[in-house]
Amino acid sequence: GDSVTQMEGPVTLSEEAFLTINCTYTATGYPSLFWYVQYPGEGLQLLLKATKADDKGSNKGFEATYRKETTSFHLEKGSVQVSDSAVYFCALSTPGTYKYIFGTGTRLKVLA
Amino acid sequence: GAGVSQSPRYKVTKRGQDVALRCDPISGHVSLYWYRQALGQGPEFLTYFNYEAQQDKSGLPNDRFSAERPEGSISTLTIQRTEQRDSAMYRCASSLAGGIGPSGNTIYFGEGSWLTVV
Numbered sequence: 434g435d436s437v438t439q440m441e442g443p444v445t446l447s448e449e450a451f452l453t454i455n456c457t458y459t460a461t462g463y464p465s466l467f468w469y470v471q472y473p474g475e476g477l478q479l480l481l482k483a484t485k486a487d488d489k490g491s492n493k494g495f496e497a498t499y500r501k502e503t504t505s506f507h508l509e510k511g512s513v514q515v516s517d518s519a520v521y522f523c524a525l526s527t528p529g530t531y532k533y534i535f536g537t538g539t540r541l542k543v544l545a
Numbered sequence: 546g547a548g549v550s551q552s553p554r555y556k557v558t559k560r561g562q563d564v565a566l567r568c569d570p571i572s573g574h575v576s577l578y579w580y581r582q583a584l585g586q587g588p589e590f591l592t593y594f595n596y597e598a599q600q601d602k603s604g605l606p607n608d609r610f611s612a613e614r615p616e617g618s619i620s621t622l623t624i625q626r627t628e629q630r631d632s633a634m635y636r637c638a639s640s641l642a643g644g645i646g647p648s649g650n651t652i653y654f655g656e657g658s659w660l661t662v663v
Contacts, residue, residue: 533578
């Protein structure tokens with residue numbers, strides 16, 4: 434069945450460091466890929482998405498590129514801030530279906 | 546409303562009691578979803594509505610769990626005879642269209658209802 438695998442956390446970085454959170458997937462067909470973020474005390478929010486191969490999703494300085502050849506959708510940010518501290522979830526949705534498959538989440542902690 | 550609204554935000558109940566969790570989706574959203582998220586895990590699909598029709602309930606763990614959306618808007622997830630293993634965050638989400646809608650259809654989540662069964 435479809436699945437999403439994320440790197441385990443927590444990830445602890447200093448402010449202005451480069452961030453990569455790895456995400457790989459297994460899916461039939463050509464899924465859409467998403468990154469959701471949960472800030473402390475808040476709900477789950479869409480951060481960015483990509484719907485086809487080689488698409489790059491971007492938002493708030495975060496980027497992720499849909500790599501079909503490596504079945505990956507790694508999240509990157511060039512310079513993290515303390516306010517980026519949150520839990521990040523990678524997810525997929527297969528066209529023609531309505532279910533989202535989520536990874537287990539990666540907690541990011543950014544230190545001043 | 547502006548976003549998906551869920552209530553109660555926090556619920557502590559005794560084992561064996563029934564609980565009802567409410568979800569008010571974004572106005573105009575046809576599709577509604579319930580997910581469950583255990584501590585340290587990602588959300589897992591429970592059930593899906595298209596308007597008032599419950600089109601998929603394959604994720605409901607057993608017959609103590611049920612959901613309804615009688616008028617195609619507000620939905621209620623009911624857990625009967627609660628057990629400690631039911632303790633989790635229950636998330637509702639909505640989208641403009643689901644099912645065979647366009648690929649990449651984005652779903653919007655509410656803040657969730659934390660259920661603790663003691």
